Amino acid sequence: MQKTLVSEPENDCILDGERELIAEILAGNNERYYELIAPLERRVYYTAYAILRTRADAEEVAQEAFLKAFRGLRSFRGDAKFSSWLLSIVMNEARMRLRQRREVSLELLKSPDHENEYTPIELADWREIPVEALAQKELAAHLEEALAALPAIYREVLILRDIDGLNIAETSDALEISVPAVKTRLLRARLMVRDYFLLRSWARPPVLRKAQP
Amino acid sequence: MGQASSVTKGTAMITLSCEAVRREISNYLDDDISPRMRRLLEAHLEQCRKCAVLLDSTHNVLVLLADEQRFELPAGFSIRVRQMLAEEFQKGKS
Numbered sequence: 001m002q003k004t005l006v007s008e009p010e011n012d013c014i015l016d017g018e019r020e021l022i023a024e025i026l027a028g029n030n031e032r033y034y035e036l037i038a039p040l041e042r043r044v045y046y047t048a049y050a051i052l053r054t055r056a057d058a059e060e061v062a063q064e065a066f067l068k069a070f071r072g073l074r075s076f077r078g079d080a081k082f083s084s085w086l087l088s089i090v091m092n093e094a095r096m097r098l099r100q101r102r103e104v105s106l107e108l109l110k111s112p113d114h115e116n117e118y119t120p121i122e123l124a125d126w127r128e129i130p131v132e133a134l135a136q137k138e139l140a141a142h143l144e145e146a147l148a149a150l151p152a153i154y155r156e157v158l159i160l161r162d163i164d165g166l167n168i169a170e171t172s173d174a175l176e177i178s179v180p181a182v183k184t185r186l187l188r189a190r191l192m193v194r195d196y197f198l199l200r201s202w203a204r205p206p207v208l209r210k211a212q213p
Numbered sequence: 214m215g216q217a218s219s220v221t222k223g224t225a226m227i228t229l230s231c232e233a234v235r236r237e238i239s240n241y242l243d244d245d246i247s248p249r250m251r252r253l254l255e256a257h258l259e260q261c262r263k264c265a266v267l268l269d270s271t272h273n274v275l276v277l278l279a280d281e282q283r284f285e286l287p288a289g290f291s292i293r294v295r296q297m298l299a300e301e302f303q304k305g306k307s
Contacts, residue, residue: 030302034295041291046284055287062290063297070301120235120267140283147278162278168243187239194274 018082026074033070040083043164044090050147050159051094061097065090080173084166088174091156120191121198146196154189161186229257234264242272 018036025033037044044065049058069076069086076085147155160171161182172182229237234257240246241254258265277283 030298030305033298037294038291041294042281042284042286045286045290046281049284059287059290059293063294066294066298067301070298120271122263122267139277143274143277143283146274158278162275165279168245183240183245186243187236190239190242190271190275191235193278194271197274197277198270 019078022073022076022078022082025070030070033073036082037066037069037086040086043083044086047087047090047159047164048094050155050163051091051152052097053148057097057101058094061093062090065093068093080170083164084170084174087160087164087166091160091174118188118191121195142197142200145200146193149196150189150192154185154192157182157185158189158193162190229253231257231261231264234258234261235267238268238271241268242275 021032021036025036041062045058045062048061048065049055052058052061065086069089072089076082147158150158156175157171160166160174161168166174168179168182168186171186172179175182177185234254237246237250237254241251246254258268
């Protein structure tokens, strides 16, 4: 059973098209920078949003990250994909903004002591979760809330790996934590987001069925 | 990591505990486990409804999470990014 969620690229290094594009931009063809970032706009914005939780801050941070990446393009070494480099810039900018807002909660500083000891909710059957029936917007809102409920160290790893689609090694580089730490946090983050999502879906179930006569 | 929880003597049948399966679920979803562990895990999943449901539900939530279509960029976002960059490009030229 193939369960891989995010397809892994053939290699983690810079792609050929990307390399050419970057060379052109560095040679002075600035306008081509749009081409480089266009496919990444959503991920960049959403990564900032998932950390900051306000649209205005997320947009500002996304813009700062695009600018910073442009200014620092010469220092991009090309031993990673441009996307993971850019997303690590966004993650850092978003964290900095959080600190500026003095909203760093203790959870961010807290060391993860018992990362393996999470016990997920038991379900009789996945069918109990009315995913198919949820209106798209409602479902997105439940996911947002579930994501927001995660402690920061788990949220960050989940955003980069499962939303942005970075692989384990890229996630480890972006967060500057070890590969085993990524895996441990990812396990816990995935089980927690599932549980939070279930709890939210159950707490406010959509109107699913027609009234029985 | 994921030690066998019991060894049935005679048949050399090794099984995983539910707890061991839970520890490997994330690696399994990433297809990042050894063939041996995969076999053990899948054997357990066939027998254990609880763990099969845990795997399916976690997988489903992650599929939803990865769906880019569920969130929208704010109206005019791309235009504003381009404007901001155009100013930056101008600065570089002047």
